[in-house]
Amino acid sequence: MASCKPDPKTQIAAPQKIDPTVYAMWEDYGQAHPEAKSNEMPESWFFHDNQKDADRLVALVINGKKRASSGLYAWYQEAGADLPAVGAKSIITNFDGTAQAIIEIIQVDTVPFNQISAAYAAMDTGTEVDALAQWKKAHRAFFQNTLEESGQKLTEDMLVVCEMFKTVWPEEVLYEIKLNERSVVGVSPDSLQLEAMQFKWGEEDFFTAMDDLMWYSAQMMEVLDSLQIPYINTERRRFKIVTPTERLEVDNDTPEGGWRYFYFIGETIAEKDLFELLELK
Structure with a gap:
């Protein structure tokens, strides 16, 4: 070694x-x-x-x-x-x-x-x-x-x-939200990964997926704003979905739109699961 x-x-x-x-x-x-x-x-x-x-x-x-x-x-x-x-x-x-x-x-x-x-x-x-x-x-x-x-x-x-x-x-996270020592982390791809995705999937699928990503981001920000939770902008290059009860590893061949390269990690916010708040369950 x-x-x-x-x-x-x-x-x-x-x-x-x-x-x-x-x-x-x-x-x-x-x-x-x-x-x-x-x-x-x-x-x-x-x-x-x-x-x-x-x-x-x-x-x-x-x-x-x-x-x-x-x-x-x-x-x-x-x-x-x-x-x-x-x-x-x-x-x-x-x-x-x-x-x-x-x-x-x-x-x-x-x-x-x-x-x-x-x-x-x-x-x-x-x-x-x-x-x-x-x-x-x-x-x-x-x-x-x-x-x-x-x-x-x-x-x-x-x-x-x-x-x-x-x-x-790459830095650690795109944004990190902390509440009573609990955190939720969202991740977006960097420019190199965006270029690779566009080449692999073609423009139509790529931009459809980007729309999904933007939608999830907007929903997340609305939830955080409503709960008055601050967030910090940084960056990262890992893509997976993590919830309090399950962990789903996602690769680039997964067909479900934004799930391919977006994830949240955390326990609960205001005693509710993040996916519950986003109505994604």
Whole structure:
């Protein structure tokens, strides 16, 4: 289970074509965070060196389980590159270059390989199950393979650059309503998903579904306004329906209009089930 960041030498050499989804994701982030609009788009890259691991690791980033990445200090020395700076952002892609998430570095440490902690290993691997042993096994193999290219060998006291980060995009929810520690969450698709849906279903089905989505949103807002419940606007990219009594996972092939990509989550509002309030039961 490797979870290594690419060698800086690889990132600096021969730039590759950037996928359009990378630009689109950065534009979406800028729309939600106007203060970032004037900033240069950050670098985009994927974890590891193969499709299986790259796609698995970025999925762990999106769901919040992976919150760290490791590289050798020697890589930065050889490349003449600066260590990552706190506050720096990166756009993480899957192996084919499609943008999946934006991360922001919150802490950078240099730690000898043999002094990596179990807590850090869990942040990097995305699991707390035997995390340190898994981290050492995977990273020892990955680091040694890269060092062999220059005739070097991994030593137990070799410095590791430990980057800790948070996922800043996609954000958590489209809107969240809290009442006595109970919450209802509604979710809408982002621009990349809207484009994919329109391509898959065709314009007629797509716009019919969008009408459904807008109707459910309007009904929800009316209920909240009538109960004088405030809501907070943010964004998210997960689609499912959750009620207090049942959980229905929804995929893009479900035929029931807006259910394909809209959901509410919560217990009750004013002692009534949300779907009761919306007259959807």
